[in-house]
Amino acid sequence: MTPWDAIARRDFTDWHGLPADAAYASFDDRFPRLSDAEAAGMLGSHNVPARYRVHVAEGYPLNLQAWFMGSRLVLIEADVPRLVGAPAELFDALGPPAATVDFTWDVLAVPQGGHIHPDRGITVFVGPEGQVLRLALYAPTDVAHYQTELHHETKLTELPFRPDTP
Amino acid sequence: MRERAYQVAPDGRGSVHRTGPPRARDPGGQSHSCDDGLGLEPAVAQLVQLQRSAGNNATARLVRSRPATTAVVQRTIGDGHDLRSHRFARNVALEATFDTERTIRLGNRGVHVTIIQQALADAGFLAPAAVDGRFGAGTRTAVRAFQTAKGLSGAAANGIVNAATMDLLDQHFGGHRPERDIATDPARGLLDGTRPLNAADRRALGQAITTEQRTASGTLPVFHRTIAADPDPYEVRIRAALNAAVSGLHHALVASRPPRTPANLMPGAEINRVATKAKQVTDAVFGRYKTGPALAFGVNIRDQFDVRDAQIAASAAAADQAAEWRVDKLLSGSDGIKQIDSEHGAVQGRAAERALLAPIRSAVITARRAELLDIHRNWPASAGGGQINLQRYRGPNAASNRNILYELFGIVIHEYVHTLEHPDHVTFRNNLPQQRGGFVLREGMTDYFAKLVWEGLTFDAPLRVLIEGAFHDPAHPLAHPIAPPHRYSEAVNAERAVGIIGVRNAMAAFFLGRTDLIRLT
Numbered sequence: 001m002t003p004w005d006a007i008a009r010r011d012f013t014d015w016h017g018l019p020a021d022a023a024y025a026s027f028d029d030r031f032p033r034l035s036d037a038e039a040a041g042m043l044g045s046h047n048v049p050a051r052y053r054v055h056v057a058e059g060y061p062l063n064l065q066a067w068f069m070g071s072r073l074v075l076i077e078a079d080v081p082r083l084v085g086a087p088a089e090l091f092d093a094l095g096p097p098a099a100t101v102d103f104t105w106d107v108l109a110v111p112q113g114g115h116i117h118p119d120r121g122i123t124v125f126v127g128p129e130g131q132v133l134r135l136a137l138y139a140p141t142d143v144a145h146y147q148t149e150l151h152h153e154t155k156l157t158e159l160p161f162r163p164d165t166p
Numbered sequence: 167m168r169e170r171a172y173q174v175a176p177d178g179r180g181s182v183h184r185t186g187p188p189r190a191r192d193p194g195g196q197s198h199s200c201d202d203g204l205g206l207e208p209a210v211a212q213l214v215q216l217q218r219s220a221g222n223n224a225t226a227r228l229v230r231s232r233p234a235t236t237a238v239v240q241r242t243i244g245d246g247h248d249l250r251s252h253r254f255a256r257n258v259a260l261e262a263t264f265d266t267e268r269t270i271r272l273g274n275r276g277v278h279v280t281i282i283q284q285a286l287a288d289a290g291f292l293a294p295a296a297v298d299g300r301f302g303a304g305t306r307t308a309v310r311a312f313q314t315a316k317g318l319s320g321a322a323a324n325g326i327v328n329a330a331t332m333d334l335l336d337q338h339f340g341g342h343r344p345e346r347d348i349a350t351d352p353a354r355g356l357l358d359g360t361r362p363l364n365a366a367d368r369r370a371l372g373q374a375i376t377t378e379q380r381t382a383s384g385t386l387p388v389f390h391r392t393i394a395a396d397p398d399p400y401e402v403r404i405r406a407a408l409n410a411a412v413s414g415l416h417h418a419l420v421a422s423r424p425p426r427t428p429a430n431l432m433p434g435a436e437i438n439r440v441a442t443k444a445k446q447v448t449d450a451v452f453g454r455y456k457t458g459p460a461l462a463f464g465v466n467i468r469d470q471f472d473v474r475d476a477q478i479a480a481s482a483a484a485a486d487q488a489a490e491w492r493v494d495k496l497l498s499g500s501d502g503i504k505q506i507d508s509e510h511g512a513v514q515g516r517a518a519e520r521a522l523l524a525p526i527r528s529a530v531i532t533a534r535r536a537e538l539l540d541i542h543r544n545w546p547a548s549a550g551g552g553q554i555n556l557q558r559y560r561g562p563n564a565a566s567n568r569n570i571l572y573e574l575f576g577i578v579i580h581e582y583v584h585t586l587e588h589p590d591h592v593t594f595r596n597n598l599p600q601q602r603g604g605f606v607l608r609e610g611m612t613d614y615f616a617k618l619v620w621e622g623l624t625f626d627a628p629l630r631v632l633i634e635g636a637f638h639d640p641a642h643p644l645a646h647p648i649a650p651p652h653r654y655s656e657a658v659n660a661e662r663a664v665g666i667i668g669v670r671n672a673m674a675a676f677f678l679g680r681t682d683l684i685r686l687t
Binding site: 034035037038039040041042045046047048049051052053054061062063079080105106107108110127128129131133152153154155156157158159160161 | 415418419458459460461462463464465466468472473474476477479480481482483484487488491495545546547548549550551552553555577580585589590592593608609652653654655
C-alpha cells in the first residue's frame with residue numbers, strides 16, 4: 001500500500017512515513033485541491049517557513065493540509081480524521097511512542113497528547129478519551145528533527161469581542 | 167510624602183491619582199534630581215508649597231473654591247484632560263506637562279525625555295541616534311523646530327515642552343501618520359534610524375510590555391474581600407458578573423444570530439474579496455518590509471463554527487474542557503471582572519482568591535455548559551499558525567451586513583500582519599512569560615501595526631463599494647458609519663513601547679527579526 005493509498009483508506013496501521021524525497025506534485029495529482037491558493041506558515045520550534053495547500057479527501061471533514069518546501073512535500077496534517085478502524089488498532093500497530101509532548105488543539109491544552117513515532121513518520125494527537133484528534137504525517141526522522149523542523153503549532157488565540165460594540 | 171494610589175483600569179491601563187508633590191510623580195525612578203523645580207510653572211510651585219504646609223485635601227478644597235486656579239492643580243490621569251496618543255498617555259511627567267503642572271526642558275532627564283526625543287525622531291525633527299533620555303541643546307533645537315513647523319513663533323517656539331507643545335505632539339501622533347510615513351518612505355533603508363537601546367530604555371520597555379497587575383511600588387496588591395464601595399463581598403460580585411457575562415455573550419453571539427442555513431452564510435468568494443483588499447492595504451504600509459501569501463477561504467481562512475463544531479463532536483472531554491476554558495477566559499479577561507478584581511485588589515492566581523473563585527467556576531461550568539459551548543462555536547474569530555478562523559453569518563439587514571464586512575476587513579488586516587512576523591521575533595516573544603511581554607509582543611504589537619494600517623485608510627466610495635459588495639447603498643455611498651475594529655488592550659502597551667524604542671526598532675524586530683533592537687536585558 002502506497003502512502004497515498006493509506007491516506008485515501010484512512011488506515012495508518014501499516015504507515016511507514018512519506019518517502020524522504022516525496023514530491024508535492026505527486027500528492028497533488030492524487031488528491032484534489034480545495035483551492036489553488038497556497039498559504040504560508042512556520043514549522044517546528046525553529047520556525048521554519050513553509051507553504052501549504054488544502055486538499056480534499058473522503059473521511060477528512062476538515063480536509064488535508066499539505067505542507068511543502070520548494071517542490072518537496074514535508075508534512076501532511078489532518079484534523080479529526082475518520083479512521084477506518086478503532087484508534088486502539090492504530091495505537092497497537094504503532095507501538096509505544098518515542099516521545100509524548102503537550103499540544104494545544106485550537107485553544108485547548110492536551111497534556112502529553114502528542115504521540116511522536118518518528119521512525120514511522122507519524123505523530124498522533126490523542127484526545128483525553130483516547131480518540132485521534134489530529135494526525136501529522138512526514139518522512140521517517142528522529143524526535144528532535146520532528147520537533148524543531150516539522151511540528152506545526154496549532155495553538156490559536158481568540159480575537160477580542162465586546163458585545164456592546166456594533 | 168504621601169503615597170500614590172495605583173489602579174488598573176478595565177482596559178488594563180493604569181489610573182494614577184496624584185496626591186504627592188511633583189517630585190514623586192515618575193514611577194520606576196523616571197524622575198531625577200535635575201528636574202526639581204525646573205519644570206514647574208510658578209503657580210504650581212506655589213500650590214505645591216501650600217500642599218506641603220496645609221496638606222493635600224485642604225489645598226484641593228481651597229482650589230475648588232477658586233475656579234480660576236483649578237486648571238493647574240491635582241489633575242488626575244483619567245480626569246478627561248489626558249493625552250490621547252498611547253505613546254504618551256499615562257506617563258505621569260508627560261500628563262503633568264499636558265496639565266500645565268510642569269514643563270520639560272533643558273537639563274531634564276528620564277524616560278519622559280526619551281519618549282519626547284523618540285517622538286521628535288519619529289516625526290523627523292531629531293536624529294534617532296540622539297535619543298538618550300537627556301534633554302540637551304540638540305533636543306531643545308529639535309523641539310524648537312517642531313514648534314516652528316506647527317506654526318508657533320516668538321516666545322512660543324522656545325524649545326521647552328509645555329502644555330501647548332505636548333498637545334501638538336499628541337495630535338501629531340494621533341492618527342499614526344508619522345509611523346506610516348517611516349514605514350513607506352522609499353528612500354529609507356529598512357534599518358536606517360534604528361538605534362541600540364541603553365539600559366534605561368530596556369528597563370522602560372520591559373515595564374511598558376508588562377501587563378501584570380502591580381501596585382505603584384511593584385508589589386502585588388492587598389486583597390480585600392469586602393470594600394466600602396460595594397455591599398457585596400468579592401465572590402458574590404464575581405458570581406453575578408460571570409453569569410452576566412455568559413448571558414451577554416450568548417445573546418450577542420448565539421441568540422441574536424440568524425439560523426445557520428446556507429442563505430444566511432457569507433460565500434467564500436465574498437470573504438476572499440475582502441481579504442484580498444485587506445492584504446493589499448497592509449502591503450501598502452509594510453510591503454517594503456515583508457509581504458505574505460494570499461488569503462483564501464478554505465485554505466488559510468476557515469469557518470470557525472465548522473471547525474469548533476467538529477472539535478466538540480469529536481470528544482466529549484474536549485467539549486468539557488472547552489466549557490471550562492470559556493469560564494476561565496471570562497474570569498481572567500472580562501472587563502467587568504477585571505474591574506472587580508482591581509477594586510478588591512484581587513489576584514486570581516493567589517490562594518485566597520482562588521479558594522473563593524473555585525466553587526463559582528464549577529457551578530457556572532455545570533449549570534451553563536450548553537450555553538458556553540454555543541459561545542465557543544460562535545466566537546467571532548480566532549487565529550494562529552497562519553490560520554484565520556471566522557464566522558460567516560450574514561446579518562438581518564444591509565446595514566448589519568456592512569458592519570460584518572468591515573469587521574471582517576479589520577480582522578483580516580490583523581491576522582495578515584501576524585503572517586508577516588519574522589520567525590526570530592516569534593522565538594523571542596515565545597521566550598517571554600505571557601504577562602511580561604509575551605502576549606504584548608504577539609497580539610499587542612500585531613494589533614498596533616494593524617491599527618497603523620486601519621487609521622491610514624480613507625473609506626471613500628471605491629473602498630466602500632469593494633468592502634460592502636452587494637450591500638453597498640449607491641444612494642448613500644458614504645453614509646454607513648464604520649466602527650473601528652476591536653483591539654486587544656495590549657495594543658496600548660505595544661504603542662507605549664514604541665514610544666520608547668521608536669517605530670523603526672519595532673518594525674525591524676517584528677518584520678526583519680532584529681530582536682536585538684528590542685532586547686530587554
